[in-house]
Amino acid sequence: MSAESEKAELETIFRQCGNDLTAYFARRHGGAAEDLVQESFLQLAKRLGRGEKPRSPRAYLFGIARHLSMACFRNQQTGREQELRCEEEVAAEETDERLSRAREVIAALPPLQREILDLRFMHGLSYGEMAIALAVPVGTVRSRLHNALGLLREKISTEEKSTSNL
């Protein structure tokens, strides 16, 4: 692939995915989002330069973003973590009680299921895109998502029954 065509392809991908990727990093890493987006595209550029042709650039980028996010969390400063926790506690107080209970259910899920929920409902990735980003089969994505929603449904139903019995 020539340098010019590679550059054009990257620009296209950036136009399609840049905002989503920025949102992904901003939610997790605040002000570091811009740097992380840039790093994601740098890694994508290297892979394209090696001749790799991802079927879904968007899913591929989210896979890269995921690894960068994990690395970022590992290196994160304690102060920033505490800041995020404080923000989270404030948000929890102001939140609908039903969402707080739903949060407990989701927080208790295995990490893969939680991440699938996030990628689907926050970032709109399809089953196929999530499978690429997470490096798992599509069937696994589907079954894990169904399982997570089933548990959430069960919790909501239990709470509704106990409320109606009062």
Place this chain on the structure above:
Amino acid sequence: MTEESLRALLIDRELGELTPEAADLLQSWLADHPGSNAELAQVRETLQIARETVRRFPDLGRPEPTVTSIPRASFRALPLALAASVAVLLALSGWIGFQAGLASAPVGVVEKTQIQPDPIRPPERGPWTKYALVSSPQGGLTVVRTEDN
């Protein structure tokens, strides 16, 4: 159709993951089973709650490393006494086998490996000059008459 299958298909349809043909088939089935509308309402409510919760709490989607390597089989250290017993048994069986091997060695093997001594030649003159002492095939020495006497 089971309740679980229906719920799964409804989720897939609401998330836009069904093919157009599958979505049409499901829609026909739902039209023939009006009682399934309650299930559809529950699915939509669950999806809405999940969507709102995930958007409200970004920490929920924090990526964590997933195990991709094949886990090694865990090594369970044998108790010391058991390991010692196994070692003793192995040594004992080895010693027994060695002894058995020695005892069952075929006769003549040792003899065949013996170096045959040179025949003892008598002096050139005297009554014994026509005889010679040589090793016997049956073992030991024997006297033979020499041809030139």
